[in-house]
Amino acid sequence: MSLRFVTGASGSGKSTYVYKDIIGRSQKEPAGRFLIIVPDQFTMQTQLDLVTMHDKKGIMNIDVLSFGRLTHRIFEEQGGMELPMLDDTGKSLIIRRVAAGMQEKLPVLGGNLSRTGYIHEVKSAISEFMQYGVGLQELDELAAFSRKRGQLYHKLKDLRTVYEGFWEFIREKYLTTEESLEVLASLIPSSKLVKDSVIVFDGFTGFTPVQNKVIGQLLLHAREVTVTVTLEPGTEAFSAIAEQELFALSKKTMQSLAELARESGTELAESVALTPETPPRFLKSPELCHLEKNLLRYPVRPYPGKACGSIRLFEASTQREEVRQICIAIRRLVSERDYCYRDIAVICGDYEAYAGCIEQEFAAYGIPVYLDQTRGVTLNPFIEYIKSALQVRVKNYSYESVFHYLRSGLADFTPEETDRLEVYVRALGIRGRKKWETVFVYPSETMADPAAELEELNGLRRRLVDQLAPLYGNYRQTKEFAQGLYEFIAQNQVQQKLKGFEMRFAKEGDRMREREYAQIYRLVMDLLDQIVSLIGDEPAKPEEFSKILEAGFEELQVGTIPQNVDRVVAGDMERTRLKQVKALFFAGVNDGNIPRNAGKGGIISDLEREFLTGSGQELAPSPRQQMYIQRLYLYLNLTKPSELLTLSWARMDQAGKALRPSFLTGHMQRLFPGLLTERPETQGALFQVQSLRDGRDYLAAGLRAFADGLLDEEREKEFLTLYQIYRKDELYGMWTGKLTDTAFFSYREPSLKKAVALALYGQTLSGSVSRLEQFAACAYAHFLKYGMKLKEQEEFSFEAVDLGNIFHGVLEIFADKLKEIGRSWFDFSKEEGERLVEEAVDAYAVTYHNTVLFDSARNAYMVRRIKRILKRTVTAMQYQLKKGSFVPEQFEVSFSVLEELDAVNIALSEQEKMRLRGRIDRMDVREDSDRVYVKVMDYKSGSREFSLAALYYGLQLQLVVYMNAAMEIAARKHPEKEIVPAAMLYYRVQDPMVELPEKEADPEEINRQVMRALRATGVVNARDDVVEGLDSGLCGRSDVVPLERKKDGSFSARSSVLEETDFQAVSAFVDKKIRQAGRQILNGKIALNPYEQGNKSACDFCAYQKICGFDKKIDGFMMRELENLKDEEALVRIRKEAAGGDEVHT
DSSP states (O other): OEEEEEEEOTTSOHHHHHHHHHHHHHHHOTTOOEEEEOOGGGHHHHHHHHHHHSTTSOOTTEEEEOHHHHHHHHHHHHTOOSSOEEOHHHHHHHHHHHHHHTGGGOTTTGGGTTSTTHHHHHHHHHHHHHHTTOOHHHHHHHHHHTTTSHHHHHHHHHHHHHHHHHHHHHTTTOEEHHHHHHHHHHHGGGOTTTTTOEEEEOSOSOOOHHHHHHHHHHHHHSSEEEEEEEOOTTOOTTSOOOTTSTTHHHHHHHHHHHHHHHHHTOEEOOOEEEOOSSOGGGTTOHHHHHHHHHTTOSSOOOOOSOOOSSEEEEEESSHHHHHHHHHHHHHHHHHHSOOOGGGEEEEESSHHHHHHHHHHHHHHTTOOEEEOOOEEOTTSHHHHHHHHHHHHHHTTSOHHHHHHHHTSSOSSOOHHHHHHHHHHHHHHTOOSHHHHTSOOOOOOTTOSSHHHHHHHHHHHHHHHHHHHGGGGSOOOBHHHHHHHHHHHHHHTTHHHHHHHHHHHHHHHTOHHHHHHHHHHHHHHHHHHHHHHHHHTTSBOOHHHHHHHHHHHHHHOEEOOOOSSSSOEEEEETTTOOOOSEEEEEEEOOBTBBTTBOOOOOTTSOHHHHHHHGGGSOOOSOOHHHHHHHHHHHHHHHHTOEEEEEEEEEESBOTTSOBOOBOHHHHHHHHHSTTOOEEOGGGSOHHHHOOSTTTTHHHHHHHHHHHHTTOOOHHHHHHHHHHHHHHHHOTTTHHHHHHHHHHHTOOOOOOBOOHHHHHHHHOSEEEEEHHHHHHHHHOHHHHIIIIISOOOOOOOSSOOGGGHHHHHHHHHHHHHHHHHHTTOOTTTOOHHHHHHHHHHHHHHHHHHSGGGGGGSSHHHHHHHHHHHHHHHHHHHHHHHHHHHSSOEEEEEEEEGGGOTTOTTTEEEOSSSOEEEEEOEEEEEEEEEOSSEEEEEEEEEESSOOOOOHHHHHTTSOOHHHHHHHHHHHHHHHHOTTSEEEEEEEEEEEOOOOOOOOOSSOOOHHHHHHHHHHHTOOEEEEEOOHHHHHHHSTTOOSBOSSSSOBBOTTSOBOTTOOEEOHHHHHHHHHHHHHHHHHHHHHHHTTBOOOOOEEETTEETTTTOTTTTTSOOOTTSTTOOOEEOOOOOHHHHHHHHHHHHHSOSOOOO
16 A cells, blocks of 8 residues: 655656556556546547557546546446435425425525526535535534624524525435545445556646545555656655645645544655656757746746747637637648647636637638537527426416516417517507407507407417416425426427427537427426425425426536537636647636636635635635635646747627736737737738638728728728628628628718609698697607607506506586586585595596506506596686686597698698698687687696797697687687687696795695696797787786796796797797698608707607617718707797798798
8 A cells, every 4th residue: 555646747648657567567467446436527638649559559547537437337336326316406495395395494595596507606615515525523513613604603603504494404315416426435444446556646736635545545555656746856745735835735635644544554665756857848949848937936037039830829800800810820720731620729717708700710711629628508499498388377377477478489379479469468468368269359559450369369379378387386285396396397398399499400510509409308307307306295385396396407518529620629727627738728718718817716705715614614615725826837837839839818808897817918028029919800801811601701891991091001901902802702792792882882862752752651641730830840750659669668567658648538517417417617615526536537447548547456556546637727727727717618629520621621722622620629718709819728738838939840730720729710700809819828737846945835836836837838929918818917927927027027038939020920930830841741751850949859768769760870860950949039030931931930
């Protein structure tokens, strides 16, 4: 029994030495047993190396094993597998179940158990405790040590509670992976495989305490144990360890194993130190030899020779560009230096950030690559399909869960079917299982053929309900839910669908996804089997079963194996183990990756882990320790290639965040003073492009730069050469032409032909005044809304925009009810007004939008708020009417019954005309012996001020059109009298907030302020008789209309007044504006010309801005700038244009 170390620097030949030694001894002792134990990733490569080195190309009595395979072999021999093995998935399932039953006992962990990934973190913490021999007693000691750190103390207490519950659940029923090593250690003494064998440990940087226990038993029962250790020649292995030493981990490993040997009475044989002047790996590269001897050692010893190209540094603008440049370099190595792809490896400082880029760019360049990783499957469509189906039951057919399921990709609903169903469900508010199982009978507003469309929708509804039926059994136990889920999967033929995806990816050559879809069904079935065997008899509810399943999904991993021998290996700096590469590319050499920033640390944070190092209990390395260990990994990786090392970094990550190069780049340049930072992406496109396939991005970028005039003469010449190659190519010629059209695209104002416009709109334009305002704001938005009839998705909901409709409807009902009881706006009491408002709101709510106002508690509150607002509104309106002498003449005066009015029935040409639709909310009149004064009132739920500037640009025509129509109505009713426009007003229906003095306010003062806040806005005729009729005896500021008199009787600047002649000018101008807009519409104007005025624009709240394509950065697109006119300036222009010809300002 002996322990021997074989030490040497990286590349010194340690593996070769022990392999040759074992091969030689195995030939001399054919009956002997020789075991080589390596990390999991090395088993296949090590077997290949041994077979290659063996002169008979066979290794009959040499076994290459990992710790896991050694455990399996001895369990097979000794019968140690009486209990089933519990893997990570099984652990997560049990922890999820155990923690759910004791949630109230977990003050820290309990509230987080439902968070995605949290069970995985708890499982990782418990696995760490097992690996490092931390039992319940040790956890108690750690908690006692942390008593003054409240959060950490309670966290450790919670972990202990879960840990204890976990052990109680699995005791004498299951064996964990960590326990298997404990059992292995106990079985080794009786193992014939180990007895008198020769064992070699190669490729390890260290061992966990549980692995040390196994090695301790091997030392007692094997004939000889040899361990290879990376150690710089001349290093005293058994001296005190300083954690900042480069080889501190190696020294720690040797000292801990030597201690095991002493405790077991095993002879510590003399170590073999391999100290060649030039390590065999670096015989062809003195630069790399110098790097191995001096990397991360101080003081720095600069390389004495001249740089010869074995080491490169390069910088790229982005991470994707960095990977692209690596691809170009790899292609050059293969084509110009006769490298094989298997001679090359890529490792990353941040593998997660680079893996996607590597997969995509290597595929684009046709470089075979093996990504050394296991892939989670939580985003696989099959997993999403199962999770979303269960959520339909858990959330009782909520809108989100149903359409998540339908869009999972496996639900047998086409996108068109799903869209049609979604439109209807959102419009009608279909929620809950009961509604989904009930026949759809109500048509939506958008249905052209309600009977046929409802029949089709009911077919889709039945298909969905039938698919989900197996999930709706009366299940009580976990195994019943699992059985129901299996029946759901089988009934819907998911296995066949997944096979179809697998075959499709195989045909497309996507080996990674082909492999994923080949494994995913089996993985899920195995998970269901595990659930049934582990916790099948446990009681469960749908939500709990869903969470248990999600905990299992988080642990599922799809393993990948190399699809061919000749391929580049790409992986992580710490996880990936490389052997025998000629060229290594180290990507992501940025600050934050090298050295790596401290992560979250899992359940136990990095700061807490640092604190626990003082307890004396060994745990996984703290952030500080990990940083020093990372230096060793850096050394091992940077000294792995035998001919070429390339370090690269990006200036910007994929999110656009600026990045800095790592300290390592400066260290390399101090070691090699002649080493310069290259920027290969700045070289010409002809140098970069190696095939037409991988040059497409350069052509696209060059076209953009050429179109924008950004290329200098040399670059332009180079680009045009490349362009001609693509343009003449049979495969890429058409693609290049389309790309050229796109690069030189410039917006040109389109228009419809007259015949097309007439076919689209008809000879009689029909629409509301807001249609014309929309046209004035943006002609293209008008075309999309009124020409193409595009509508926003109809929603079964109640939003602020719906308030206006409700206010209008309720006030109309209120006015009718006043007539029914023989009251007028002047004589109803407060109590009567409030009662009638209650009745009017209730009557309207029943009929409004499929009773949406009763659909939720929020909407029920809105009904109460609407009643409160409208009670105040009718009180304020009564107050305003009583202040003057105007009487409400008509309410909700619809244009549809006034078709003969010239104001709404407008001739555009001999054949073409415009018919305006709309309704005047309220029309008040005041009549004397000679005149009829007309006032129009428009109710608004939002803030609206009358603006002559907006009117001038056609953006606010409504009030004037209403006034023109009202005056025409009055003229027809009173042909013998003069019709005088009195006022055009907006009344904002609102619940105003008023500022009160600090002292207790008088109720009458409060009411005065409220009435002032509810004052109408708009514009008033400046005639004294009009003002007297609106607010009798006005002195100072009116609380009825937007007027204020100064002491001399004139109007202040805050008053909104027009002279009667100006009323007439405004009316004439609007008439011309309407005619002009109508003619332009029928002439086919659809220009994408949104207006912009100050900080406002037509695009601000436009429903079409995501589909119209307007983009200021594209040539030809520009906003239509409107001047910020004052009302006085606008009025001058209105007078001038009203008095001119037919045309007005556009």
